[in-house]
Amino acid sequence: MPERAPDRLLRMLGMVAYLDRHDDVAVDDLAAQFGVTPEQVLADVDTLWVTGTPGYLPYDLIDFDASAYERGVVTLVEARGMTRPLRLGGREAVALVAALRAMAASLGPALDDERAAVLRSALDKVTAAAGDAAAAVDVQLQVAATPQAGAAIGEALARGRRLHIRYVDAGDRTSEREVDPIRLVTEDDRSYLLAWCRASHGERLFRVDRIVAADVLDAPAEDHPVPEGADVFTPEGGEAVTLHLASQGRWIVETTPAEAVRDLPDGSFEVDLSVVQPAWLRHLLLQAAHTVIDVRPPEVAHDAAAFARRALAAYAPLLPADEGS
Amino acid sequence: MAPAIDPAERLLDLVIALVNTSGRMTKQQVRSSVAGYQDAPSDEAFERMFERDKDTLRDLGVPVLTVTDTRHGDDVGYRIDLAAYALPAVQLTPAELGVLSLAVQVWQDATLRADTTRALTKLRAVGEGPSATDLLAGLAPRVRADGSAFGPLVEAVQERRAVHFTYRAASSGEVRERTVEPWRLLARRGGWVLVGRDRDRGAARSFRLGRIQGGVRPVGAPGAFPPPSDDELAGALAAWTQGPERTAAIAVLPDRAAALRARAVEDAGFDVDAVPGAREVLVGRDLVHVRYRSTWELAEEIVGYGAAVVALGPSGVRDAVLDLLRTASRLDIPAEAPHA
Numbered sequence: 001m002p003e004r005a006p007d008r009l010l011r012m013l014g015m016v017a018y019l020d021r022h023d024d025v026a027v028d029d030l031a032a033q034f035g036v037t038p039e040q041v042l043a044d045v046d047t048l049w050v051t052g053t054p055g056y057l058p059y060d061l062i063d064f065d066a067s068a069y070e071r072g073v074v075t076l077v078e079a080r081g082m083t084r085p086l087r088l089g090g091r092e093a094v095a096l097v098a099a100l101r102a103m104a105a106s107l108g109p110a111l112d113d114e115r116a117a118v119l120r121s122a123l124d125k126v127t128a129a130a131g132d133a134a135a136a137v138d139v140q141l142q143v144a145a146t147p148q149a150g151a152a153i154g155e156a157l158a159r160g161r162r163l164h165i166r167y168v169d170a171g172d173r174t175s176e177r178e179v180d181p182i183r184l185v186t187e188d189d190r191s192y193l194l195a196w197c198r199a200s201h202g203e204r205l206f207r208v209d210r211i212v213a214a215d216v217l218d219a220p221a222e223d224h225p226v227p228e229g230a231d232v233f234t235p236e237g238g239e240a241v242t243l244h245l246a247s248q249g250r251w252i253v254e255t256t257p258a259e260a261v262r263d264l265p266d267g268s269f270e271v272d273l274s275v276v277q278p279a280w281l282r283h284l285l286l287q288a289a290h291t292v293i294d295v296r297p298p299e300v301a302h303d304a305a306a307f308a309r310r311a312l313a314a315y316a317p318l319l320p321a322d323e324g325s
Numbered sequence: 326m327a328p329a330i331d332p333a334e335r336l337l338d339l340v341i342a343l344v345n346t347s348g349r350m351t352k353q354q355v356r357s358s359v360a361g362y363q364d365a366p367s368d369e370a371f372e373r374m375f376e377r378d379k380d381t382l383r384d385l386g387v388p389v390l391t392v393t394d395t396r397h398g399d400d401v402g403y404r405i406d407l408a409a410y411a412l413p414a415v416q417l418t419p420a421e422l423g424v425l426s427l428a429v430q431v432w433q434d435a436t437l438r439a440d441t442t443r444a445l446t447k448l449r450a451v452g453e454g455p456s457a458t459d460l461l462a463g464l465a466p467r468v469r470a471d472g473s474a475f476g477p478l479v480e481a482v483q484e485r486r487a488v489h490f491t492y493r494a495a496s497s498g499e500v501r502e503r504t505v506e507p508w509r510l511l512a513r514r515g516g517w518v519l520v521g522r523d524r525d526r527g528a529a530r531s532f533r534l535g536r537i538q539g540g541v542r543p544v545g546a547p548g549a550f551p552p553p554s555d556d557e558l559a560g561a562l563a564a565w566t567q568g569p570e571r572t573a574a575i576a577v578l579p580d581r582a583a584a585l586r587a588r589a590v591e592d593a594g595f596d597v598d599a600v601p602g603a604r605e606v607l608v609g610r611d612l613v614h615v616r617y618r619s620t621w622e623l624a625e626e627i628v629g630y631g632a633a634v635v636a637l638g639p640s641g642v643r644d645a646v647l648d649l650l651r652t653a654s655r656l657d658i659p660a661e662a663p664h665a
Binding site: 005007011012013017018021033035047049050052054056064078079081084085087088089090092094095096099100101102106107108110114118119121123126127128131133135138139140141149157164172174181182183184185186187210212246247248251262264266267268269281283285287289290295298302304306309310311312316317318 | 358440535600632637646
């Protein structure tokens with residue numbers, strides 16, 4: 001897809017402002033500065049060279065040192081008053097500030113002091129540059145992670161080292177594994193470690209709040225090919241379950257990957273789920289019990305209700321005799 | 326005929342012309358003198374081209390002012406307000422630019438990603454060197470925007486402009502039109518929330534962006550409502566602000582609930598004998614203390630362990646757990662299905 005004109009305009013304006021602050025910049029360095037190819041920089045400079053104020057006579061134009069340019073070095077000679085860097089637009093400022101705040105909240109546990117300081121200073125500077133726009137959003141996302149495990153994951157990723165982790169699955173079974181960490185994926189208030197599991201010879205997504213301990217090993221992490229989309233949780237081949245929920249249960253579709261949602265006339269709705277882990281669904285039903293109208297197949301509801309009755313029995317000593325369960 | 330001028334080049338020429346003009350430029354001056362506008366084959370085509378370019382520039386944050394000159398009747402002219410053009414003085418290190426490059430990847434929504442990319446392009450101009458991304462290698466933070474409402478709402482918050490949208494209330498399932506004076510957008514567990522004044526109710530309300538159906542439309546002029554007072558805003562945000570950290574006592578079966586145990590803290594203040602029946606529950610179980618902020622979030626976490634974890638206190642947590650368990654224990658009795 002060809003680049004959109006507004007994006008190219010912003011880069012060309014940015015280049016003039018940058019070159020006003022830096023003399024004799026090599027084409028390759030300018031390309032790295034703006035995250036584009038050297039060919040694109042040449043095209044941009046060629047365009048800048050013919051733009052200017054109406055009349056477009058030589059002294060009206062933005063101008064570069066031609067002999068330096070032949071050596072692959074860009075030196076701005078005439079900026080036609082375009083030396084100021086352009087301010088952030090309202091939506092741009094909010095999108096960037098909100099993204100940085102979300103990063104600070106979600107990556108927090110995985111960052112050592114140095115990296116946390118860089119994130120904080122970037123956020124402070126952008127917030128100052130954004131002015132009033134920064135007040136439009138307020139981000140409070142708390143990612144549950146054991147501080148020790150969070151720090152170890154961050155260190156292993158930064159240094160390319162293997163990790164030994166103790167992991168608890170949705171069924172509350174604890175296992176010990178050695179993994180080669182690939183990526184820490186934080187999604188809203190949830191966070192996953194994508195890693196190559198050496199025991200199962202495949203990539204796995206581990207929920208960071210269930211990694212109860214992690215140790216950085218001396219062995220380097222090996223590179224493993226990871227298929228596209230491996231860091232997106234997609235339940236496959238699971239059991240098809242349909243929940244009929246009262247309107248108050250709408251949060252479930254907002255936080256759960258659903259196959260389909262059908263709104264019903266009375267405000268209630270049905271949601272189709274693909275369930276790989278029965279323990280996960282049982283937990284969901286217990287959390288949402290107040291809003292559940294019907295569950296198909298019915299055995300799923302029976303399993304959750306029986307689970308709840310067993311739990312209630314454990315509370316018996318705490319309850320007055322007449323209250324029971 | 327000379328080849329048509331690239332739109333980016335035309336926009337650049339327009340910016341340079343409007344920055345350097347002495348006073349202002351009329352549309353006719355733009356058409357006859359700014360490179361690229363001579364290509365327009367008709368008056369209508371020129372009008373469309375110029376209006377679109379003007380909107381594009383304003384959208385990018387370029388302050389294009391409309392200047393009317395009384396000496397020239399209704400003749401409208403334009404210039405760029407240089408005082409408002411510039412970014413406040415700021416300089417970014419390569420590592421800070423690296424953080425911003427990662428921020429671009431946070432948004433899952435294409436529009437917001439484009440907005441963030443543009444912000445980054447502008448800030449690259451004040452970078453001391455190319456962005457260094459190795460510092461944050463291996464980190465992939467992501468945030469959903471909960472549909473298409475986010476962008477228009479951000480603009481409306483900034484312009485203090487009322488918005489109109491269709492909303493499905495969670496309490497009743499009722500779908501209704503809302504007109505809201507938007508105050509602030511909050512990112513919270515479970516998605517984005519708009520806080521503002523509901524004009525029909527005449528009171529502050531919160532709206533989950535994920536429950537907005539269809540588009541968000543601005544109504545009326547910008548600056549049409551006063552900003553909320555500190556008290557109003559604090560009141561509206563109270564429900565979305567986390568409480569102080571507290572400690573709960575739970576009784577856990579051996580070798581179970583490792584994820585809760587990993588967050589265990591000491592609590593010397595807990596008195597087992599102050600909770601009738603606790604000693605009996607604790608036979609064959611470990612006493613574990615965990616920190617929490619939200620009673621219902623902790624209760625929802627605890628019920629997932631079933632009989633493996635018993636909440637001893639505070640009573641608020643225990644009652645919340647019992648309430649969930651009692652309701653769930655009737656899930657397989659159809660007659661007891663909850664009412665919507």
